[in-house]
Amino acid sequence: MxxxxxxxxxxxxxxxxxxxxxxxxxxxxxxxxxxxxxxxxxxxxxxxxxxxxxxxxxxxxxxxxxxxxxxxxxxxxxxxxxxxxxxxxxxxLMPPLEYEAHRLHQATARLGTDEETLMEILCTRSGSQLQEISATYKQLYKKDLEKELKGETSGDFAKLVVALLNKENVAGVVQRDIEFLSASLNGSKADAGPWINILTSRSSDHLSKVFMGLELETGQTVDQTVEKRFTGDIRMGLKILVQCIQSPDVYLAKRLSTMKTPIVQGIMVSHSEEDLLCIRAAFLKLTGTSLYTELQKHFKGDYLQVLLAICRSED
CATH class of the missing domain: 1.10.220.10 (Annexin)
Structure with missing residues (x-):
């Protein structure tokens, strides 16, 4: 052994x-x-x-x-x-760290960066896990992951991706963070800087309080605020980050509901030994159908049997 x-x-x-x-x-x-x-x-x-x-x-x-x-x-x-x-x-057959590094490499190596897969991995992994994944990436591909991500992204979205890769929990004051985020929305163009800084460096519990306070101030959900005030890749990135802060299981269930082969395969392999039961429960609540049943509608043969074996059982 x-x-x-x-x-x-x-x-x-x-x-x-x-x-x-x-x-x-x-x-x-x-x-x-x-x-x-x-x-x-x-x-x-x-x-x-x-x-x-x-x-x-x-x-x-x-x-x-x-x-x-x-x-x-x-x-x-x-x-x-x-x-x-x-x-x-x-x-x-890939070890877990190697598999996550492989997914990140696939997301940047193809023609056109797969920004959503980048965000999925960066938002649902802890800072320490991402450090291990970065080290594995360098060992496998002889390249620095941060440099690769910078080369494949641009503008505020690049800043967000790099901040997520290097994220660590920093203590903050809830009211002050609410004020910073609120002030960032006052100009004709929203300032992404405070959003990147605060959302990538605070705990989920802290941010849930910040989101509640911000929603009271703006009169709309944080997701609606991001949708209205930002554009392009940074809007997409912040929306995914907000969803993952609120509930990574629901976000991953939404991804699975597309039933696109690379997305289903990536999430199910990646989370099979960690939290797929939670994602299954979120999928059932979100769609009204169990993941086990939905897989059978979209896939077939031996490939389907592997997915069902990973999913394990009906809900």
Whole structure:
């Protein structure tokens, strides 16, 4: 058992995840079954094994596979699978930090930056998690994540992204923060500076009080204020940040409700061991349909079976 790996992956542990450690875990037995499934291109058994082990156990299986065969498991999975199924299984085999770094790289490497995925990750991860992700990013891609983000964004949105990447909780005074945000709205053009500074450096509890005070002053919700007073990418970024401060589960449920393959795949893999149960509950409340049922309306085949295995059960 690779205890060093288990101890290094605290970010993926949580009591509200849908994927848990397999209680009768035997990597030697899994290796034998996995090798047979790969040779026969038996995707049913491949899916069964990989989705019924948590990520740390998958890493042990991958190490066992490499020690015995002197081959890389991800390469073997890639040869035995195709399309979205193959991509999804490969992502399940990535360690959590590596997977988040991979998602950030994908969001900036393609033609046209995926700003919403950048915001999703930056807004739903803590400052310490983002530091670990940044270090992993540099190790994997030999590039500085902050410099990459600056190069792919511009203006106030770039400032917001960098502030989120380097966020840390700083004590603030509720009334003073309300006054700063209110004053930023007085000109013909709203000043994004105080919003970036305050919303990326205060605790959620503190900001909920600030939002209530600001709503009393303006007579509208914070989301409505952002919608009316800002434009372009900074409006989109601040709206996502506000939603994540208020309820990250609801924001992620809204993202999932698009049922777009990259979004569904990214969120479900990323949150499967952490808080997917909360996201499932928010999805049901938001849409009136369970995530388990909705997945079956939009996906099919072995790919669907992987998603259902991650989702785990009907609500």
């Amino acid at each position: 690779d205890y060093e790996y288990f101890n290094s992956c605290e970010m993926c542990w949580g009591t509200l995840g849908t994927v848990r450690p397999f209680s009768n875990f035997r990597p030697d037995r899994d290796f034998i079954e996995l090798q047979a499934a790969l040779e026969k291109k038996d995707t049913v058994n491949l899916v069964r094994i990989l989705t019924n082990r948590n990520n740390a156990q998958r890493q042990v299986i991958a190490k066992t596979f490499e020690d015995i065969t002197h081959k890389d498991l991800t390469t073997s999975v890639k040869k035995a699978t195709t399309g979205n199924l193959g991509v999804l299984l490969l992502e399940l």
